[in-house]
Amino acid sequence: MAHLIETMAYASETPWHGLGNQLSAKSPISVWAKQAGMEWQINESPLYFQPGEGTDHTSFDEQKVLYRSDTGAALSVVSQRFQVVQPRDVLEFYRDLTKAHGFTLETAGVLKGGRKVWALAKTNMTANIKGNDTMNGYLLLATGCDGTLATTAQFTSIRVVCNNTLQMSFNRNSGKRVSVRHNTEFNPNSVKLELGLNADEVYGSFLSRMRSFANKSISGSTAEEIVEAMFASLGRKSDIRESRGFTKVLDLFTQSGKGSQIDGVAGTGWGLINAVTEYADFHVRARNQEFRLDSSWFGAGRTMKETILELVEEV
Secondary structure (H helix, E strand, O other), X not given: OOOOHHHEEEEOOOOOXXXXXXXXXXXXXXXHHHHOOOOOOEXXXXXXXXXXXXXXXXXXXXXXXXXXXXXXXXXXXXXXXXXXXXXXXXXXXXXXXXXXXXXXXXXEEEEHHHOEEEEEEEEEEEEEEEOOEEEEEEEEEEEEOOOOOOEEEEEEEEEOOOOEXXXXXXXXXXXXXXXXXXXXXXXXXXXXXXXXXXXXXXXXHHHHHHHHHHOOEOOHHHHHHHHHHHHHHOOOOOOHHHOHHHHHHHHHHHHHOOOOOOOOOOOEHHHHHHHHHHHHHHHOOOOOHHHHHHHHHHOHHXXXXXXXXXXXXXX
């Protein structure tokens, strides 16, 4: 699937990945399901194999095939214990949140042909890190059916000046990431209870930590050491300082990053974190925007963001 235009929807401003069908604000969930390509269901089928030519098919009772109800396309082979979370369940998770907590669905869709589905809602959490450098809080719920992603709810922040995404769950003191493995039934009420939806509790400590980064000066040589250590921890073994990624992150930090020259951002730990986040969201080489989004939220891009936060905190 080269593009997600037919299987993604968004309200408000165009998301950073630039894909999707635009909806009016506060559209009903039924409209979201249609426009985000999430009206189908994940169906199950027994798994059969043929031991040899001319022999009868035999069932393999320990596993099953998951497939799309609309196209019949196979999604994965999983164990019989695998508990399916339907695409519509992901949207329904937000129904009471939009009414009781003032959340607003902003984007939802399908990745990798249906192997991953997600929805993202804007919360009522917003604040400035430094000056006019604003962060808005979001709640992301995503699930997979191919064994690569547990059903995961986590708070995410988006930096307004550049649309960079930074998961609030990285904050150890508040803003949890709640994961439900697929051998367990997904209970949305239990997830919400564990996650905690009080804005002050979820967002306050996160903001305090990000503001501490904005008050931490980072020299050019220190930034180089941190970025080198980051790429090394991600598996790069040699010639890190000669790599495209190293050069691009430092360039984003010192001059070209969106918002990099804002007072309280330039030359700080917060500026370096945003340089890495912008690199992960916009500049990492990817087959297309679908793969870039997948990496940013669930894969190597997320790991990169986790790593830079830990390294800057150690300075």
